[in-house]
Amino acid sequence: MNEFNTAPLTEVSTDWFRSHLREALDRVQMRGARYQILRHGQPVAGVVPLHEAQALLTVAKNTHAYREWLAKSRLDAERRLRDAVREEGMRRP
Incomplete structure (x- = not known):
């Protein structure tokens, strides 16, 4: 290495x-x-050296993928919360 x-x-x-x-x-x-x-x-x-450039690209790619995953996770959590609030509102008379 x-x-x-x-x-x-x-x-x-x-x-x-x-x-x-x-x-x-x-x-x-x-x-x-x-x-x-x-x-x-x-x-x-x-x-x-090429191995340094490749490592930097890998880090940048992984960082971008992590940010996308984190943003999607937050959106999913917000959607679940909205759905739970909506369902709770429907249960009340």
């Missing part, structure tokens, strides 16, 4: 990244290097 690098990303300019692309990708693949690519000093992209 891969361990995640929690060190800050190495900031590089788009020009540096363009001129060192092969070297940078080799570092990412072989050493787990991580880059934050800057354009005019502003972050525009990140390059991380």
